[in-house]
Amino acid sequence: MKENNVMEPQRETPVYDTVDVLVLGAGPAGWGAAVSAAREGAKTLLVEGSSDVGGVATTGLMSHWTGNTTGGIYEEIISRTHNVYGKNPKLNDQEMRKYIDHETMKTRALQMMREAGVKLLLNTMACEPYMEGKRLAGVFVENKSGRSLIRAKVSIDCTGDGDIAARAGAPYFKGRESDGAMQPMTLMVQVGGVDVERMEYVYAFEDSYEVPEGDIQKLARACIPAPAGHVLVYPSVFPGVVTLNMTNVTGMDGTNADDLTEAYIRCREQLPEIMEFLQKHVPGFENSFVLKSASQIGVRETRHFIGMKTITEQDILSARVFPDWAVANAHFNFDVHNITGAGLDETGCQKKFSQKKGYTIPYGCLVPQKVDGLLLAGRCISGTHLAHSNYRVMPICANMGQAAGIAAALCASGGIQPRELPAERLQERLTALGVRPE
């Protein structure tokens, strides 16, 4: 036993439920996974640590769904959850569908889950794997009722960080291959009272514009202490409201509780300086105020699991169609934020990125090495640091969830392990649902 550790007394733990498919985390990936598994007829339980479903999309106060996929559950999600009441005259109808009304989204996500027959446990942390040999046979969870076990034929880790996959012994690395450095964290913020007719949105890192005292990005670097200091201001569906992606914490690990706590504190400390900069220097913000901040900090990057297959930046650049594809028609750029300060990392490219066709993600990226009974979906799948900066966006994560949910249901009904599932069986179901490489 390690020095300073204690041995917990043995205890009897109740079995809360036994299911076909257990989904851990209700972000875009977990949402897609749980609904899809349940629609395939699997008895499905979705466990979420916070009090809301949607993950970074809702509790992370995300501005919009960015990047794209066609033909999968992502399209259904935006068609069912977009705000039908608000209207931002600067956004066309197509753009309006991608901007998030968080409260509408939470309610409609719950509706989708209920309709599909997903059983939901909120405010419940997935804590420890329950192993039978090298097979994950269930997960210990903790909530208001105490500690219990959920037995499952197949579990899908959609916690973003892959908490249970890591504790089950699935191999992974963190961050950048060269040094393990991870992308910064950001607490998203909604600001009200903005005269949006007199300001400009700043969607991409390469974007800038002139305010009375000069270039807005140069001025922000001079006025806002690092590692914040880059201006990203997104529209919203509400009148006079914008979303700021401007707090920034570098050199922290989103799987470390002390780092996470410190990151929340630093982001909140940066906020008054960010607001003062906008109010003083940016036309349209004179009377603005902080409407709300996210209840969960946005963690961009932590663990990359090593799967049966690994997707790379070359696969993305060449829009590769893998024969064993599980996600099709995925589009985005390489979105690597500066790992040590404000702005974009030198390897990230947004506007300069060009790729005519979408790429695919092979099924093997969702299947971790060494552990059976387990699939991965969302930002923790098997890919390189640079590839991850592309597939981590929510549309792609939601469709990974769809693929993992269907695969898990097929494995559960067929009594096989995820690594034994022929990709063609998954593709048959996906194709029937309208997902296929174009």
Ligand SMILES: Cc1cc2nc3c(=O)[nH]c(=O)nc-3n(C[C@H](O)[C@H](O)[C@H](O)COP(=O)(O)OP(=O)(O)OC[C@H]3O[C@@H](n4cnc5c(N)ncnc54)[C@H](O)[C@@H]3O)c2cc1C
């Ligand atoms: C600051 C920031 C800005 C971004 N901007 C955009 C953007 O504009 N557009 C876009 O499309 N994407 C954007 N992304 C990327 C995208 O939001 C995430 O990569 C995506 O949400 C990942 O989806 P996920 O389902 O894997 O994880 P998450 O969305 O992180 O969901 C994970 C869920 O699991 C739950 N959970 C975690 N651990 C446990 C546990 N142990 N037990 C139970 N539940 C647990 C969490 O509460 C959460 O609900 C951004 C990300 C960040 C951080």
